[in-house]
Amino acid sequence: MAKKVINILGIETSCDETAAAIVQNGTDVLSNVIASQIKVHQKTGGVVPEVAAREHVKYLVPVIKQALHDARIDWHHVDAIAVTKGPGLPSSLVSGVTAANVLALLKRKPLIPVNHVEGHFLANFLDCEEKIRFPVLVLSVSGGHNELVFMSDQLRYRVLGETRDDAAGEAFDKVARLLGLPYPGGPAISELAKGGDCLKYHFPRAYLEKGSLDFSFSGLKTSILYFLQKGLDYGKKKPSKKFLADTAASFQEAIVDILKEKILMALKKFPEIREVHLTGGVSANKRLREVMGIAVMRIILRHPKKLSYCTDNAAMIACRGYFQFMRDKALSLQRFSPVVSNPNF
Ligand code: KG4
Ligand code: ZN
Numbered sequence: 001m002a003k004k005v006i007n008i009l010g011i012e013t014s015c016d017e018t019a020a021a022i023v024q025n026g027t028d029v030l031s032n033v034i035a036s037q038i039k040v041h042q043k044t045g046g047v048v049p050e051v052a053a054r055e056h057v058k059y060l061v062p063v064i065k066q067a068l069h070d071a072r073i074d075w076h077h078v079d080a081i082a083v084t085k086g087p088g089l090p091s092s093l094v095s096g097v098t099a100a101n102v103l104a105l106l107k108r109k110p111l112i113p114v115n116h117v118e119g120h121f122l123a124n125f126l127d128c129e130e131k132i133r134f135p136v137l138v139l140s141v142s143g144g145h146n147e148l149v150f151m152s153d154q155l156r157y158r159v160l161g162e163t164r165d166d167a168a169g170e171a172f173d174k175v176a177r178l179l180g181l182p183y184p185g186g187p188a189i190s191e192l193a194k195g196g197d198c199l200k201y202h203f204p205r206a207y208l209e210k211g212s213l214d215f216s217f218s219g220l221k222t223s224i225l226y227f228l229q230k231g232l233d234y235g236k237k238k239p240s241k242k243f244l245a246d247t248a249a250s251f252q253e254a255i256v257d258i259l260k261e262k263i264l265m266a267l268k269k270f271p272e273i274r275e276v277h278l279t280g281g282v283s284a285n286k287r288l289r290e291v292m293g294i295a296v297m298r299i300i301l302r303h304p305k306k307l308s309y310c311t312d313n314a315a316m317i318a319c320r321g322y323f324q325f326m327r328d329k330a331l332s333l334q335r336f337s338p339v340v341s342n343p344n345f
Helices: 038-042 049-071 090-107 116-121 168-178 185-193 218-231 241-269 286-295 315-330
Strands: 007-012 017-024 028-036 080-086 111-115 136-141 146-151 157-162 275-279 300-302
Touching: 007 049, 007 090, 007 315, 017 049, 017 315, 028 049, 038 049, 049 090, 080 090, 080 116, 080 315, 090 111, 111 116, 111 315, 116 136, 116 146, 116 275, 116 315, 136 241, 146 241, 157 241, 168 185, 168 218, 168 241, 185 241, 185 286, 218 241, 241 286, 275 286
Parallel strands: 007 080, 080 111, 136 275, 275 300
Antiparallel strands: 007 017, 017 028, 136 146, 146 157
8 A cells, every 4th residue: 555645834934034834754845935024134234023923924824825825735735734833923923924824724724833942953964865864863943043963763853052141143143143144154254254254363162061062152352352442443444354354263263263163072972973064044155064074974964955945944844843743643643733922832
């Protein structure tokens, strides 16, 4: 008998991307639609929550329709709806969760609440044809969160370290602003850094107490602020292109160094780890991939198959939703009850 396929519709609206995707059997991405609000938020240099919420309302229905269309399936073939419940911007989450509740009710589909960060942890499973070997060390780095995780299977994990202040992506965004670059800062800094010398300036790397796998980036951010103020003679001098490029490259190198060191420390502490996965918006960073590729040679290092799987997307939500759905099914738990958004979930 042919194996039944399970199609999950994922919906993601935790911040400034309105996204919907259809994922088959957890890892086959049939469609992945993202309406980015970057252009809208570039005008204000960051996300204005109320503006983001209104954009979600505008794009949710077309994005969901497009996801079904691209996957060449209709509602009849959707087995369940997975939606980001949190963490995220409260008003952004409410729009996606409300849409998911209404659709689940009308189309009589089970509804799966998914934690956004747990979705990021699984981004390397998307479109991955090889067998992933556990335990996996996941470094999930983005604008809103920054974790190092020991994952024993798709659903079970232990957080080994997290940020004590800013996330790495947030540091990229804030330093980009200081350098006069547009939002989001990560891609802009990495572009500018291409023409710079990463050894030109040495910025502090906070490794915290001996053995700690936590992160801290606020000191680095502050040191760049003072460095720029001093280097530009408190606003009297105009920065040269070379100065900005060297600063961007040296800052990027400091972030990459910290992330690399923490991964190497975790690998030493847990020699049973068989793969390292980079995920989250910052995992799109070329320098990080390059440095990690050299540092982690003996075990498998993965980063998401597409750049759109690094940053916020609904395919990772559908992927995590699939594994929760299968677990609940095995326990004869099927959810038809409404999901309530929770910014801290
Ligand atoms: O995962 P994501 O889309 O959203 C959150 O859950 O926060 O990550 C967005 C973050 C932003 O801070 C952005 O500056 C950063 O990821 N980012 C990058 C790159 N592309 C995106 N950081 C460094 N290098 C990049 N190429
Ligand atoms: Zn995210």
